[in-house]
Amino acid sequence: MHCLDFTEDITLRKLKAPVSQTKEENWPIMKERLRQLIHGALEDAFRAGALTSNEIPEIQIEVPANSEHGDFASNIAMVMARAEKKAPVLIAGLLVEALKGSELFMRVEVAGPGFINFTLTPSCWFEVLEQIHAQGPNYGTSNVGQGRRVQVEFVSANPTGPLHIGHGRGAAIGDAVSQLLAKVGYDVCREYYINDAGNQVVLLGRSILQRARELQGQQVDFPEDGYQGQYIYDIAKAFLNEQKDLTSLSEDEKIKLCIGFGVQYVLNWLTRDLEAFGVHFDNWYSEQSLYDNALVEKELAKLQDLGLTYEKEGALWFRTTDYGDDKDRVLVRSDGSPTYFASDVAYHMVKFERGFETLIDVWGADHHGYVPRMKAVLAGLGHAPEDLEILMIQMVNLLRAGKPVAMGKRSGEFVSLREVIDEVGRDACRFFFLMRRSDSQLDFDLELAKQKSAENPVYYVQYAHARVCSINRNAKELGVHLPENGKCATENLHLDEELAITKLLARYPDTVVGAALNYEPHRIVYYLQELASQFHSYYNRFRVLTDEVNESLGRLYLVNSVRIVLENALNLLGVTAPEQM
């Protein structure tokens, strides 16, 4: 039985990660403590005969959406109702009576159809603030990844022209996913795959050569499918400056020279633009090197040995239909030349051989048709489907004040990533790319991204950080120093708003884990907006620095906890946390 259901695999967007069981994170630990308490109460109930099923199902603890439902809630009574043949509310009532005693809780109660709601004491929560100050930049770090090696391959744009806006979204997401995974304890390698072999670069070489001839005043016919962009002239000019005499060379040799020059030229360009975007790679992997080192041959031979291929009409085929693809795919053409698929298969096989346990590919959504064959390759080689995760990045619609910006691909005149960065700035650009989940299309409004107003979510969040810094400057002038002793400081926090902010801060590490394991950086964006919103609201209602010294110290401690988390989260997304705006 080879057949796999790929619709399942694709929607299964999870890393194989152990359930979070980290040591000092308040949040998971709190859930675990609750779980044990409930477990104990159930055992007691069985022993006393109050409950009879003698089976304890998985105990789910969740954070209710509505804070009126407490800090945590469990549905255990409803889950057990059937086996117990009792109303959920009855079972819940029984458990509540048993749990009421614990000093952790301010309240334990039955609610709704049979939920048990738990509310912890404030002092329990305020310990989180001490933890934030103690850990600083490391607050939010965890070890769910346990050092497992993950490779994230992203951007990987052909070295034949400038990066466009779509590559930018891929870059922002690939980088953020990498940072998230590193943050939760994976050993992450960021890689750029350079398609420097094959027709695309030959075409680049020919385009450059013809433009060079034009520049020398020769009459030429430009290749019909050549690269039309203006930038080819720039490359040709640079090429002419460097090459003295080509006359002795054959046409093929000339093209070859142009390819080498052009690819290097464009790569320098890509590196520079990505650098300007704050994205760097641990490794640049050349497709051509796969051929130069005979790795394509070697890996194809392995596939043949495994009986995964066959020959038909002079070509070599991969039997991908055995693993859920709708047709078999050609690896080597009838003229003996390998397809792009061949090197891509070899590349992915080599990735595993290099020791990566999980591979993440970030692709443009227009390549989604390619997913089944790539998954098929893995299945054929005995890998689990989730060893390769393919993130589809949907299109970006570039707008200017609500109106679409025209992008004519044919003429080669499209809006480049560089232009957008130059216009709206790196921070806004990154933030916007990460605002939506990657598999939904993104409207990117240049005017909005530039706007310095509340409508612009980037500024909204950054402003919150700058405001705390401003308070710190004022505090310094007043001679008020951030308390060393967090316990004393938090004893001065009494407001509901302060407790609510603290609970939100406590949720940060869990949010990071969730975002990382699901490859969803946008969750961090939403978290940031929520935190900034609560802070702005608090700031407007209450003064931090008042006549009351102890009160000021407590509040200063709190808002600086907010500042630390804002900075950590922004940095995770590659966005700066300004001290002044």
Place this chain on the structure above:
RNA sequence: GCGCCAGUAGCUCAGUUGGACAGAGCAGCGGCCUUCUAAGCCGUCGGUCGAGGGUUCGAAUCCUUCCUGGCGCGCCA
């Protein structure tokens, strides 16, 4: 024709992996600057979660059929 992604408030989108009365921003309307940055805050209006059926204590979320939009179905990359 087949496949993938989406369909939630006027617009752009979230929705903690099946939980409690469906949320936010923008737009609209009405308020707040001699006090730590108004790049901010507060209030108000707004939804048959594309439609039907199913699964169960419980569905925007899972299954199924249909409708609409985007993308993809090369011995191109």
